[in-house]
Amino acid sequence: MAWNQPGNGNNNDRDPWKNQGGREQGPPDLDEAVKNLLAKLGFGGKKGGAGRSSGGSSGGLPTKGLGIIAVLALVVWFIAGFYTVKEAERGVVLRFGQYSDLVESGLHWRPVFIDSVETVDVSNVRQFQSDGFMLTQDENVVQVELDVQYRVVNPRDYLYAVEDADNSLQQATDSALRFVVGHSTMDEVLTVGRENVRAQTLELLETIIAPYQLGIQVVDVNLLPARPPEAVKDAFDDAIAAQEDEQRFIREAEAYAREIEPLARGQVRRLLQEAQAYREQTVLRAQGEVARFNELLPQYKAAPEVTRQRLYLETLERIYAENAKVFVDVEGSNNMMYLPLDKILEQQRNRPTQNRSNDSEAMMNSRSQSNSTSNQSSSQQSSSSGRVSDRSGGRG
Structure with a gap:
């Protein structure tokens, strides 16, 4: 039953906050509670006969309390000594403020208040x-x-x-x-x-x-x-642009030179080879001519007229063989007839096929005219030869 329940009579006598002597008592004193705890641990006790009556047993109680505190402090000190060094770091250990060791990453232990550790990032x-x-x-x-x-x-x-x-x-x-x-x-x-x-x-x-x-x-x-500086930035931008253009032009010129130089070298080699071939050809031709004339010299000395006529005819044959023009020399006449075969052949190649018949007729007419001209020349030659023979016969 509660002490303050109605019907309990004089409740004041059952108030727990009052002492037995009748004095009113407040909440428990904190200092008194601490003193009591220390007394239990052996750090103090009540004065007077009770303390003296305990005799030798009072000396063992403080010793036991100090041992418990020492053990607790040692455990806390040991646990506080563990520390971790990260993977990217290294730990510098100082013992009483002086460098002692360098530790790698991982879990380590140090004696607190003796060693201190400072970590440094060495990877990043x-x-x-x-x-x-x-x-x-x-x-x-x-x-x-x-x-x-x-x-x-x-x-x-x-x-x-x-x-x-x-x-x-x-x-x-x-x-x-x-x-x-x-x-x-x-x-x-x-x-x-x-x-x-x-x-x-x-x-x-x-x-x-x-x-x-x-x-x-x-x-x-x-x-x-x-x-x-900003004051001259525009002028320097123009200067830089000009330098970049200069480098670009230089690279373009170098590329053009690399493209043209092999062609020029090829042309030089071709011209040198052609010149070498021409020189060898000219020398060999000259040597052949010298050998030919050396072979003809004995024949020319033996028959000068015949050899001279032969050389003349061979020269004309070589000239006319390389020329498309035809010349007809009528003996005994001062007129030389020209037959334009090269022009006729060129017209034949240029005209269409349907006009080739007309060209053929023109050629036939030209041939008939040339034949008539040659006949006239022959008759004139025969008459002139007859006159010459008559004159010669009369002279005889």
Whole structure:
């Protein structure tokens, strides 16, 4: 039955918050509860005869409490010593603030309050940009941007060789870039020499950071397109376009030269071969003529008139064989008749088939006219020969 239930009489006498002596009592005191707990663990107790009456048993209770606390503290200290290093990281172990060891990725343990571990990412490639307005060798100002990619290869040097390895690398990059740009012309930085500027900057940067032992390896540098100041940007764009046109024309000329040169060389070789053949042909022909005349010389000496007439006839035969024109020489007459056979043959080839009959008739008429002319010439020759014979007979 509850202490405050109706019908229980004097409920005030059953109030649990009041002491037996009749004094009112509030909520339990927290300090008193802590003292009681410590007393149970052996860190304190009640003063007076009760404490003295416990005798030797009071000394064992604190010792037992201290052992439990020590064990609990040791367990907590041991569990707190476990730590994990990620796959892309390496751990630098410091013992009392001094470098002790380098640990790989995985689960490790360290004594807390004795060793401390600082992890460094060594797998991922980091990058930053160095840019600014720089003065070139030909006293022009350009805005240059350089993208640098690097990674950590030595965590100990990266953390403790210098105060801030990343900042030191940025300063070294800016110094190397300004040095290379300052020893290059503006055209080289903007157009044709960009690759040389990039390579020289990378080489100089590696030389600068080597003595400092930053624990950093520069993977690559990339020179972004440089820009002139905005005030002269249009003029430089025109200059760059002109240089590009120049390079294009040069490539087109080289392609044309590669196309024409083999043809020209072939023509030269053909002309040389033709000249060589002509020379050999001329020399052989001359040698043949000399041999021929050497063979004819004894015959000419033996019969000069006959040999001369023979040479004359052979020459005329060779000339007329290569000529389409026909000449008829009538003996005893000063007239020489020309028969245009070449023209007649050419007309025959050019005219259609239905007109060839007319051409044949024309040829027959021309032949009859030539025959009549030859007959007249023969009669004149016979009459003249008769006169000559009469004259000769009269003379005789």
